[in-house]
Amino acid sequence: MSFMHFDESMKILNEQQIGTYKMERRPLLSARGYILAEDIVAEENSPEAPTSGMDGYAVRHEDLALGRLKISGINPAGNSELEELRPGEAIKTFTGSLMPPGSDTLIPIENVTVEGDEIIIDEPVPYGFSVRPVGENYVEGERLIAAGTPIDYPQIGVLSSLNRCHVTVYAKPRVAILATGSELLELGEPQSHTGQIRSSNNYTIGAIVERYGAEAIHMGCVGDDRKRIAAAVDNALVQADIVVSTGGVSVGDFDFVKDVVYALDAEVLFKGVRIKPGQHIMVARRGDQFIVALPGFAYSSTVTALLYVVPLIMKLQNTQNPIERVRATLREPFKKRSKKAEFTACNLRLESGEYFVDFQGKKSGTSAILTNMLGPVGLLYTSEDEGDKDAGETVEVLKIL
Numbered sequence: 001m002s003f004m005h006f007d008e009s010m011k012i013l014n015e016q017q018i019g020t021y022k023m024e025r026r027p028l029l030s031a032r033g034y035i036l037a038e039d040i041v042a043e044e045n046s047p048e049a050p051t052s053g054m055d056g057y058a059v060r061h062e063d064l065a066l067g068r069l070k071i072s073g074i075n076p077a078g079n080s081e082l083e084e085l086r087p088g089e090a091i092k093t094f095t096g097s098l099m100p101p102g103s104d105t106l107i108p109i110e111n112v113t114v115e116g117d118e119i120i121i122d123e124p125v126p127y128g129f130s131v132r133p134v135g136e137n138y139v140e141g142e143r144l145i146a147a148g149t150p151i152d153y154p155q156i157g158v159l160s161s162l163n164r165c166h167v168t169v170y171a172k173p174r175v176a177i178l179a180t181g182s183e184l185l186e187l188g189e190p191q192s193h194t195g196q197i198r199s200s201n202n203y204t205i206g207a208i209v210e211r212y213g214a215e216a217i218h219m220g221c222v223g224d225d226r227k228r229i230a231a232a233v234d235n236a237l238v239q240a241d242i243v244v245s246t247g248g249v250s251v252g253d254f255d256f257v258k259d260v261v262y263a264l265d266a267e268v269l270f271k272g273v274r275i276k277p278g279q280h281i282m283v284a285r286r287g288d289q290f291i292v293a294l295p296g297f298a299y300s301s302t303v304t305a306l307l308y309v310v311p312l313i314m315k316l317q318n319t320q321n322p323i324e325r326v327r328a329t330l331r332e333p334f335k336k337r338s339k340k341a342e343f344t345a346c347n348l349r350l351e352s353g354e355y356f357v358d359f360q361g362k363k364s365g366t367s368a369i370l371t372n373m374l375g376p377v378g379l380l381y382t383s384e385d386e387g388d389k390d391a392g393e394t395v396e397v398l399k400i401l
């Protein structure tokens with residue numbers, strides 16, 4: 001199978017349709033970070049009746065011309081028995097109190113002087129002043145939040161104002177992560193020889209998965225053993241919506257992951273994309289489950305997880321990929337290293353509303369260099385048709401942090 005254009009791989013990914021979305025009812029207090037799976041429509045007006053927006057006196061506007069009004073009552077917020085306002089009178093009314101019937105304007109405390117049981121109008125206000133009209137917040141039938149919206153504090157606030165104790169959300173996709181390689185040591189595992197390296201891929205990807213709102217299931221590290229890898233992938237498929245593996249997808253004698261994925265009862269969507277890093281990536285699908293086999297190098301697996309796993313996490317929740325591409329100005333020249341689409345770690349800084357890119361502190365070498373992801377990192381994207389760039393040129397950068 002020849003390697004595919006990057007755009008084609010993205011198109012295939014985007015075109016995947018989910019058969020049955022997984023949804024759940026969640027208490028509002030534990031819904032933050034989930035994606036809403038229902039449209040939220042106001043069932044009533046808010047406020048339901050004209051409401052005072054300040055502390056002062058409810059009056060008829062035409063009476064302000066009298067210059068002096070009798071205080072006929074007091075109307076605290078939450079009061080259910082509203083007195084009728086009679087001509088020539090004022091009812092003391094507070095922020096959040098309903099306006100008494102017969103009143104149309106709220107004159108604030110600061111605009112009057114109290115003399116015994118009367119107020120003197122020092123500074124009149126316009127008609128309707130400080131009265132919050134019916135439906136100021138929203139009107140009955142108004143769609144306030146669309147399905148597919150991530151739930152954060154603004155949504156929690158509006159949902160609680162609607163007395164929505166529970167909401168329907170998309171279940172967080174479960175992403176099983178498996179690192180493969182006989183050289184790998186788990187966190188804390190003692191090292192016995194220099195041929196061993198610390199596994200970072202599974203931890204990086206676990207953190208990416210959680211950052212983008214999915215649940216990480218850590219399956220640990222498995223050596224380069226076809227049977228053990230196959231068993232681990234089977235085990236992962238029992239639990240997860242997406243199985244992500246790293247390593248074992250290129251051309252080495254011990255690169256068994258690709259064989260294991262081909263042997264699954266799954267449709268291989270693509271294997272091999274003309275990108276740097278990550279060209280050996282493989283994505284397969286079984287029903288509504290996805291298997292994403294990423295290359296082993298730490299920088300490669302990180303970049304390809306951002307490019308391919310994050311959109312799948314979003315797709316399973318019927319929402320958009322949040323990773324934006326922004327336009328930025330190069331502060332220094334960029335040397336294209338290959339004829340593939342490249343994703344190069346850079347520093348991305350916003351200065352006076354414009355993005356700028358430089359490569360200070362970035363090391364060049366293999367895709368093993370994970371420290372290039374530290375700092376104010378972005379991924380400079382250059383397509384396979386593009387070449388070197390000069391300082392001052394505009395480029396596209398994936399905003400990944």
Ligand SMILES: Nc1nc2c(c(=O)[nH]1)N[C@H]1C(S)=C(S)[C@@H](COP(=O)(O)OP(=O)(O)OC[C@H]3O[C@@H](n4cnc5c(N)ncnc54)[C@H](O)[C@@H]3O)O[C@H]1N2
Pocket residue numbers: 179180181183184197198199200201202246247248249250251252255277278279280294295296297298300367368
């Ligand atoms: N003859 C060729 N050799 C290689 C090619 C090629 O086309 N022809 N492609 C290179 C590219 S590009 C990449 S990327 C790697 C990908 O290979 P694999 O996916 O099979 O990955 P491994 O060989 O298993 O590992 C590669 C590298 O990454 C280290 N590694 C693996 N797992 C982890 C982990 N969990 N945490 C940190 N580092 C990890 C591993 O030790 C290797 O150094 O193949 C190139 N070779």
Ligand code: MOO
Pocket residue numbers: 275276277278279280295297300301366367
């Ligand atoms: O494709 Mo490899 O991931 O370039 O280093």
